[in-house]
Amino acid sequence: MIDFIIYSTTMISIWAVLGLSLNLQFGLTGLVNFGQVMPFAVGAYGAAFAATQGLPVWLGVVIGIVLAPLFGVLVILPARRLTQDYWALITLGAGELFRLTMENVPVIAGGIEGASVHRLGDRTLAMILALALLLAVLLIARRIAEGPLGRLLRVLREDETLAATLGRNPVRFQILVTVVSWTMAGAAGVLYAHVTGYVSPSSFMVIETFVIWTAVVLGGPGSNLGVILGTILVELTSVSTRFIAQWTDLPSDLIANLRLASFGLVLVLVFLYRPQGLIPEARKLYRVDDR
Amino acid sequence: MLQVLVNSIIYASEIAIMAVGVSLTYSILRFANFAHVQFAVVGGYLTYVFSVMLGLPIVAAALVSALLTGGFAMLVDLAVFRRLRAISPEGKMIVSWGVALFVRSIVAAIFGGAARVFPIEPPPLSFGGAYFTSLDVICVGATVVAMLALHLLLYRTRVGTALRALASNPDLAVSRGIPGERMISLMWFISGAYAALGGALFALETRLQPNMDLIILLPIFAAVTIGGLTNVFGVVAGALILSLAQNLLISVDFGSLFSTDSWYVPTQFRDFIAVGALVVLLLLRPRAIAGRMAR
Amino acid sequence: MRPRLLALATAGLIAAGALHPAPAPAEEPINVGVIANLTGSDVKSSVDMVRGVELAAATINAAGGIKGRPIKLIVEDAEYRPQAGLDAATKLFDVDKVDAAIVFGGSSITIPIAEMAAPKGKIIMNTSASSSKLGNYGGTVFSTLPLDDIVGKALGDYVAGKGVKTAVFIVPNNTFGTGLMDAAAAAFEAKGGKVLRKIVYTEGQPDYRADMQAVLQAKPDAIMSAGYGDDTRTIFKAARELGIDAPWYAAYPSIFYVENEQWMNGKLSGVDNGGLNSPVGQQIKKAYADKFTGDPLPHYYYGYDAMTLLAKAMIAAGTDPAAVKTALIAAAKGYDGATGTIEWDSRGQRVNPPMDYFEYKDGKLQPLQ
Numbered sequence: 001m002i003d004f005i006i007y008s009t010t011m012i013s014i015w016a017v018l019g020l021s022l023n024l025q026f027g028l029t030g031l032v033n034f035g036q037v038m039p040f041a042v043g044a045y046g047a048a049f050a051a052t053q054g055l056p057v058w059l060g061v062v063i064g065i066v067l068a069p070l071f072g073v074l075v076i077l078p079a080r081r082l083t084q085d086y087w088a089l090i091t092l093g094a095g096e097l098f099r100l101t102m103e104n105v106p107v108i109a110g111g112i113e114g115a116s117v118h119r120l121g122d123r124t125l126a127m128i129l130a131l132a133l134l135l136a137v138l139l140i141a142r143r144i145a146e147g148p149l150g151r152l153l154r155v156l157r158e159d160e161t162l163a164a165t166l167g168r169n170p171v172r173f174q175i176l177v178t179v180v181s182w183t184m185a186g187a188a189g190v191l192y193a194h195v196t197g198y199v200s201p202s203s204f205m206v207i208e209t210f211v212i213w214t215a216v217v218l219g220g221p222g223s224n225l226g227v228i229l230g231t232i233l234v235e236l237t238s239v240s241t242r243f244i245a246q247w248t249d250l251p252s253d254l255i256a257n258l259r260l261a262s263f264g265l266v267l268v269l270v271f272l273y274r275p276q277g278l279i280p281e282a283r284k285l286y287r288v289d290d291r
Numbered sequence: 292m293l294q295v296l297v298n299s300i301i302y303a304s305e306i307a308i309m310a311v312g313v314s315l316t317y318s319i320l321r322f323a324n325f326a327h328v329q330f331a332v333v334g335g336y337l338t339y340v341f342s343v344m345l346g347l348p349i350v351a352a353a354l355v356s357a358l359l360t361g362g363f364a365m366l367v368d369l370a371v372f373r374r375l376r377a378i379s380p381e382g383k384m385i386v387s388w389g390v391a392l393f394v395r396s397i398v399a400a401i402f403g404g405a406a407r408v409f410p411i412e413p414p415p416l417s418f419g420g421a422y423f424t425s426l427d428v429i430c431v432g433a434t435v436v437a438m439l440a441l442h443l444l445l446y447r448t449r450v451g452t453a454l455r456a457l458a459s460n461p462d463l464a465v466s467r468g469i470p471g472e473r474m475i476s477l478m479w480f481i482s483g484a485y486a487a488l489g490g491a492l493f494a495l496e497t498r499l500q501p502n503m504d505l506i507i508l509l510p511i512f513a514a515v516t517i518g519g520l521t522n523v524f525g526v527v528a529g530a531l532i533l534s535l536a537q538n539l540l541i542s543v544d545f546g547s548l549f550s551t552d553s554w555y556v557p558t559q560f561r562d563f564i565a566v567g568a569l570v571v572l573l574l575l576r577p578r579a580i581a582g583r584m585a586r
Numbered sequence: 587m588r589p590r591l592l593a594l595a596t597a598g599l600i601a602a603g604a605l606h607p608a609p610a611p612a613e614e615p616i617n618v619g620v621i622a623n624l625t626g627s628d629v630k631s632s633v634d635m636v637r638g639v640e641l642a643a644a645t646i647n648a649a650g651g652i653k654g655r656p657i658k659l660i661v662e663d664a665e666y667r668p669q670a671g672l673d674a675a676t677k678l679f680d681v682d683k684v685d686a687a688i689v690f691g692g693s694s695i696t697i698p699i700a701e702m703a704a705p706k707g708k709i710i711m712n713t714s715a716s717s718s719k720l721g722n723y724g725g726t727v728f729s730t731l732p733l734d735d736i737v738g739k740a741l742g743d744y745v746a747g748k749g750v751k752t753a754v755f756i757v758p759n760n761t762f763g764t765g766l767m768d769a770a771a772a773a774f775e776a777k778g779g780k781v782l783r784k785i786v787y788t789e790g791q792p793d794y795r796a797d798m799q800a801v802l803q804a805k806p807d808a809i810m811s812a813g814y815g816d817d818t819r820t821i822f823k824a825a826r827e828l829g830i831d832a833p834w835y836a837a838y839p840s841i842f843y844v845e846n847e848q849w850m851n852g853k854l855s856g857v858d859n860g861g862l863n864s865p866v867g868q869q870i871k872k873a874y875a876d877k878f879t880g881d882p883l884p885h886y887y888y889g890y891d892a893m894t895l896l897a898k899a900m901i902a903a904g905t906d907p908a909a910v911k912t913a914l915i916a917a918a919k920g921y922d923g924a925t926g927t928i929e930w931d932s933r934g935q936r937v938n939p940p941m942d943y944f945e946y947k948d949g950k951l952q953p954l955q
Contacts, residue, residue: 001680001681002680003676003679003680004676004677004680004681007676007680008676011669011672011673026381032380032381032384078574079573079574082573082574086516086520086573088323088381088384089323089512089513089516089569089573090516090569090570090573090574092509092512093509093513093566093567093569093570093573094570096509096562096566097563097566097567097570100560100562100563100566101563103559103759104557104559104560104563104759112759112760112761112764113693113717113719113761113764114693114694114697116697116701116719116722119701121705196668196672196698196701196702197698197701197702198668198694198697198698198701200668200693200694200697201694202666202667202668202692202694202695203667203668203669203694205667206505206508206509207505207667208667208669210385210388213381213384213385213388214385214388214389217381217382217385238670238673239673239677242662242663242673242674242677243677245663246660252620252622252624252633252636252661252663253403253404253624253625253629253632253633253636254400255624256624256625256663256665257396257397257399257400257404257624257625258396258400259396259663260392260395260396260625260663260665261392261393261396261397261400263392263396264389264390264391264392264393264394264395264396265389265393267385267386267388267389267392268371268386268389268390268393271375271378271382271385271386271389272371272374272375294799294802294828295799298795298796298799301793301795302793302795305792305793396625399625399629403629403633404624404625404626404629404630404633405629405630405633405816406630406816408819408845412846415826415827415829417829422827422828422829423827424827427827493792496792496793497792497793497820498792498816498819498820500816502625502626502627503792506627506790506791506792507792537796538795538796538799541796541797541799541800542796542799542800542803544803553782553783555783555800557785557786558785558786558787558796558797558800559759559786559787559788561788561796561797562788
């Protein structure tokens with residue numbers, strides 16, 4: 001049982017990092033990114049590439065963490081010009097392009113067969129690393145959101161023209177936030193690779209992006225702790241429904257489908273019973289005479 | 292070469308009707324509705340139930356299922372989306388994903404996850420060296436008819452004009468007396484019915500399985516995006532462009548252009564081409580195609 | 587408001603998950619885990635595998651179980667996602683405390699599970715993945731399915747022996763397909779054949795016209811293939827509609843889904859695991875027909891053998907996993923099951939599987955004389 005708790009904590013931490021990274025980018029730039037699985041995959045594949053090419057583990061970590069934000073810049077630079085509506089689809093497409101490349105070009109990291117990576121044997125160590133990453137990401141996200149960059153980006157999100165008149169180049173800051181966000185996700189990917197010990201394209205399909213987004217919108221953009229809670233809720237729903245499924249005597253495939261149905265139902269219900277609209281972060285009112 | 296063209300037209304019409312509904316929802320409600328493709332699956336299964344299990348002729352089964360699915364879509368809007376009009380588009384997208392997950396799982400629970408096929412054996416036909424079947428002809432024909440019907444509805448009826456007004460400027464439309472919520476319900480009905488038709492055709496052409504929506508999600512959204520998110524008829528062009536790009540690039544012997552050895556783009560890159568085409572086209576001409584329906 | 591709602595929901599789910607009905611007294615059951623893709627793509631293979639396991643468990647329990655203790659199966663869904671497969675395996679091993687799990691899922695799901703099972707000393711019975719990487723987990727993974735190279739070579743030799751000069755391959759883009767293709771192509775070319783094109787199709791697509799178009803273009807003497815499930819039906823349909831006349835030679839033709847019996851008549855032949863028509867196989871096929879409609883996919887038989895062998899080893903060696911592992915290799919000796927005689931090498935991978943040659947005639951696969 002304790003092993004299970006360690007495992008769950010590790011996984012929840014990694015997925016929470018992904019949620020926080022998405023929350024950072026989306027919350028501060030308003031750009032709806034449906035391809036957050038991509039930096040996750042890039043990080044993991046950095047580790048996989050190193051493993052298949054016989055490079056040392058630390059080099060794989062570096063490759064993963066460095067490449068992820070580079071891809072972020074690659075995606076945001078041309079895509080930024082697009083209207084908001086297209087953003088979700090183009091990021092979705094970009095994520096799939098990366099996965100399909102990894103799948104169909106075997107020389108990079110094993111193709112469809114995947115690649116084995118050094119697995120962290122000490123599960124407690126894995127958990128500690130995951131928690132440490134989560135803490136670091138949380139702190140960084142907080143600092144950015146509450147600092148001047150965060151304030152500027154919130155203004156930017158509401159009114160781009162105003163931000164421009166303030167003399168700041170909005171693009172530079174959007175890129176900066178994307179870089180930070182994708183670096184976080186890339187780090188999560190590298191860790192995930194070494195926690196599971198195996199990297200294959202099937203781990204980075206479109207559905208994973210939906211898992212991340214579910215956690216983010218359940219917890220509410222603008223609330224980092226909410227995102228962590230959302231991730232916990234998603235994981236707990238998944239796990240507890242497995243237990244509930246086990247107690248019934250119905251055919252296993254029927255139960256499996258009902259389990260997923262309940263997941264969808266929970267998602268819709270939580271939305272229906274929330275207060276009107278996604279709660280934006282608390283709008284701070286600054287009065288002139290406040291100091 | 293003719294065969295490539297024929298294949299492309301068939302594939303495009305397989306997804307066009309479903310894509311049209313996505314575009315319709317988007318232009319009025321401004322979010323990408325992932326549940327829409329599940330409506331197509333429901334329509335496919337209902338058609339199966341009515342025709343294979345209850346013995347109705349296929350056309351009747353498809354029409355009945357279209358009506359029922361349209362009603363179902365309206366119900367989904369009433370139960371879920373109407374209450375969430377004020378939330379952000381990404382919130383609506385995630386909710387639609389939840390609805391799709393729920394519906395998909397219930398369909399799988401009822402019918403089982405394994406795929407089913409319609410027990411039809413359309414006779415093969417041939418024209419100019421290209422092979423296809425009579426079902427393919429019907430499918431393409433049905434798509435054309437469905438598009439014409441939609442065009443008539445949107446541009447030749449008052450209801451259609453109201454819908455277009457709502458799409459172009461909701462506040463103005465409502466302030467001019469167009470009943471917003473009722474129009475929206477109607478839109479869901481039309482979307483659902485079209486989804487069902489598309490789903491039935493698709494299932495007839497290929498196969499029926501609960502997670503069909505996940506398989507064709509990207510091609511449909513790619514077609515919609517290429518054609519312009521709010522340009523309802525652009526999606527047909529989008530589907531064609533996508534299909535042609537895929538099939539052409541696979542069939543050209545690039546190797547023989549440069550040497551005596553043959554080299555083809557490996558067929559598994561078909562998806563890559565689809566998604567790549569989407570991304571490239573989006574980056575090259577985003578604004579020119581968007582928003583034409585608003586006229 | 588919402589954080590409280592979430593906290594409440596979270597607490598409720600923890601409670602629901604933790605409350606456990608206490609096990610019945612007397613003979614404490616032995617938990618055996620099963621992991622399969624009950625949702626997602628290609629569900630029928632998983633469902634049939636589970637049915638095979640269930641039948642075997644019921645048969646064993648009826649005969650007294652494992653030294654009086656009944657087998658209790660805990661079936662988990664891998665959702666066709668490696669992450670879900672890992673969640674399932676962790677739950678089974680750490681909470682349900684199973685010592686062995688029977689897995690269906692392809693290499694991308696089986697390998698991560700093997701990675702985590704190995705250090706825990708657990709046993710994985712593999713019924714579907716055929717990547718050669720699985721050989722790296724000797725002592726943890728035991729496969730009732732033979733790895734690709736044996737069958738692929740048999741196919742390549744057979745086709746070359748038929749006098750076929752040029753061939754095109756069409757296989758799914760996974761380790762099963764590409765592994766078989768590479769082995770068969772190597773054998774075919776070694777005997778003088780020429781492979782015109784290797785077509786690898788993405789699984790789960792609704793339409794394979796473009797892929798079959800490529801086959802049509804190449805105009806081969808024969809088509810060599812491997813595959814399973816609904817995709818193969820779509821492939822055959824596309825081939826028929828495009829008017830492709832060439833004969834098909836396949837590895838494991840029994841897991842193909844023939845789309846049109848008349849069109850396929852005499853066109854398909856290949857190499858298969860002959861054991862599926864063994865006495866045990868026939869018997870459990872009848873059991874399937876009594877309970878369910880349609881024919882079982884071969885994974886039904888692989889699942890049955892996996893459970894039976896596992897039980898046999900447990901009866902011989904008790905429940906200590908280390909002892910069971912040693913007993914498994916011995917248990918296979920002389921075992922003639924639903925998939926024929928099973929012989930394992932020291933890695934727990936199947937060797938010398940009974941191979942037979944079949945031809946599709948009059949609506950079914952007939953053994954070639």
